[in-house]
Amino acid sequence: MVNIEESNDKSLVGHTPKVPVARAAMRSQDHAEARDLGQEKAAKVFEINGLHAYYGDFCALRDVQLDVHQSEVTAFIGPSGCGKSTFLRCFNRMNDLIEGARVDGEMRYHGLDLYDQNIDAVEVRRRIGMVFQKPNPFPKSIYDNVAFGPRIGGVKKSELDNVVEKSLRRAALWDEVKDRLGDSAYGLSGGQQQRLCIARAIAVEPDVVLMDEPCSALDPIATARIEELIAELKTQYTIVIVTHNMQQAARISDRTAFFSVEVSDSGRRTGQLVEIDRTEQIFTNPEDPRTEAYITGRVG
Amino acid sequence: MSLLSNPAQIAQRATDSLQLKRRNDVWGTTFKVCLFALTAFAILFLAVLIGVMVVDGWPVLSNRLSVFLSQGFSQRSAGDAGVWQGIIGSLQIALTTAIFAVPIGVATAVYLVEYAEGSRFARVVELNIRNLAGVPSIVYGLLGLTVFVKTLSGLTQGKTVLAGGMTLAAMVLPIVVITSVEALKAVPSGIREAAYGVGATKWEVVAHQVLPASMSTILTGTVLSLARALGEAAPLILVGAATGFLSFGDANFMETFTGPFTALPVLIFNFARQPGEDWSANAAAASVIILVLILMINGTAIYWRNRLEKKW
Numbered sequence: 001m002v003n004i005e006e007s008n009d010k011s012l013v014g015h016t017p018k019v020p021v022a023r024a025a026m027r028s029q030d031h032a033e034a035r036d037l038g039q040e041k042a043a044k045v046f047e048i049n050g051l052h053a054y055y056g057d058f059c060a061l062r063d064v065q066l067d068v069h070q071s072e073v074t075a076f077i078g079p080s081g082c083g084k085s086t087f088l089r090c091f092n093r094m095n096d097l098i099e100g101a102r103v104d105g106e107m108r109y110h111g112l113d114l115y116d117q118n119i120d121a122v123e124v125r126r127r128i129g130m131v132f133q134k135p136n137p138f139p140k141s142i143y144d145n146v147a148f149g150p151r152i153g154g155v156k157k158s159e160l161d162n163v164v165e166k167s168l169r170r171a172a173l174w175d176e177v178k179d180r181l182g183d184s185a186y187g188l189s190g191g192q193q194q195r196l197c198i199a200r201a202i203a204v205e206p207d208v209v210l211m212d213e214p215c216s217a218l219d220p221i222a223t224a225r226i227e228e229l230i231a232e233l234k235t236q237y238t239i240v241i242v243t244h245n246m247q248q249a250a251r252i253s254d255r256t257a258f259f260s261v262e263v264s265d266s267g268r269r270t271g272q273l274v275e276i277d278r279t280e281q282i283f284t285n286p287e288d289p290r291t292e293a294y295i296t297g298r299v300g
Numbered sequence: 301m302s303l304l305s306n307p308a309q310i311a312q313r314a315t316d317s318l319q320l321k322r323r324n325d326v327w328g329t330t331f332k333v334c335l336f337a338l339t340a341f342a343i344l345f346l347a348v349l350i351g352v353m354v355v356d357g358w359p360v361l362s363n364r365l366s367v368f369l370s371q372g373f374s375q376r377s378a379g380d381a382g383v384w385q386g387i388i389g390s391l392q393i394a395l396t397t398a399i400f401a402v403p404i405g406v407a408t409a410v411y412l413v414e415y416a417e418g419s420r421f422a423r424v425v426e427l428n429i430r431n432l433a434g435v436p437s438i439v440y441g442l443l444g445l446t447v448f449v450k451t452l453s454g455l456t457q458g459k460t461v462l463a464g465g466m467t468l469a470a471m472v473l474p475i476v477v478i479t480s481v482e483a484l485k486a487v488p489s490g491i492r493e494a495a496y497g498v499g500a501t502k503w504e505v506v507a508h509q510v511l512p513a514s515m516s517t518i519l520t521g522t523v524l525s526l527a528r529a530l531g532e533a534a535p536l537i538l539v540g541a542a543t544g545f546l547s548f549g550d551a552n553f554m555e556t557f558t559g560p561f562t563a564l565p566v567l568i569f570n571f572a573r574q575p576g577e578d579w580s581a582n583a584a585a586a587s588v589i590i591l592v593l594i595l596m597i598n599g600t601a602i603y604w605r606n607r608l609e610k611k612w
Contacts, residue, residue: 094493094496097493125497125498125499129497130493132490136493138491138513140512152500153499200494200498201497203498204498204499
């Protein structure tokens, strides 16, 4: 764990490593966490404070404060338009790619502010991988889909076969594709394509995997396989998942954050975090009446 | 419609309405016939055009095809005239056009779509390029005469294949840019996001994912625009394609790029201006040859496109 943090700190901040500061911050967080949750000592991977997300002058997400813990699955639930996908895309600076998108506030990753000027967004995305709503394999072979990330990351040709096999095995896809690695990824079923996308994301050895409704385009059987996979992956990765499906959040996540949406007079939707807690707490005894209304199906 | 409550009634009405009635779907049939008639007209028109060309050119195509293909242009007699110099000239011009138009056009498109996307500058440039695509070719001929033949004579050596190719490159450039822009825009955003998501830089996203994914479409558009360039006569005449006697002398292949030149469409224009049946037969035969040439180039392009696509 400590190794991961060290490498993160060095590689993300181009010229001016802030290693000592970040590490000190880490330690004090560990202690605070330990006090808060008693027996649970999971370190915080992300600490988010007063985060606002804007598209142009429109505020899509207001004043979010939450933490994401190491080797846990954190789920974001809430009605459509509540900004949960927007929020997820703040974690690996994917929103940078959308013109006019802007983030205010603090998004700390192992103590480093991800939106600091010294942070290399490309390296951030390598550390914090992403799986998207619709399976989006490259129009290339199965092998090349997985190999793309490691290849541009400088993995040697001789090691590439190993990396591809390891990633496909972890994504529980190896047995189904090992005899046709050279075939087009478009020949796979939707569920297989999504597992390929997961393999592609973990092939660059990220620390965190973000998943934006990864099962919304899949049938129940394919969904079940992805859920099983998520349960296995969380031993090695920290997972943040957006889902429309409350049962899914209840089944797979350790913590759940509920977002709600405020519609202004002009019809614009601004999302906000209502509460975040251990998943069983959210689903059995939520603090906020809005959460209760949503999970019991009275709203949304 | 009366409310049906009795199951027997519901069943009766269902069976009644589902029975295929031999009623006349007048509008549907009329529409279909109209579409077919218009399609047939378009095909007929083409068929007549090709038929007339082949029939008119038949004396040349059947009697002295090899001579016609291998002989240079001669004004002395229709029976001696050949199109060899035209074929060579046209191919050289097409090559020059491709060398100039494709890199510049594709680069422009990549810049507009990937780097300047959505900016005011990109919108203004794109709109103007679309307008340029509609400019008549003769205007490009004038441009070529002033810029490539006169101003840049140090580079092109005046009225040469180089000047002609550059002129046609300027002419097809807007088409290459537009088709490339469309091809790049058609690449699903999911592919770009996925590439960024594993830590690719912009350059890696464009070079490794977006360009390969759009290559087959770009190739098709480019070749179609080259086919258009291959058929142009007017701009070439303006930049000085020889319409009269042309001698290569003992110039080698490379030297012909900077020597006097001609092209198939220019030869056709010239044949057609001469009086007499024999000359018009030459014109028709040359037209058939240019058609075959274009078909061959397009065919090669389609073959390559399918090979590129078949992989994925």
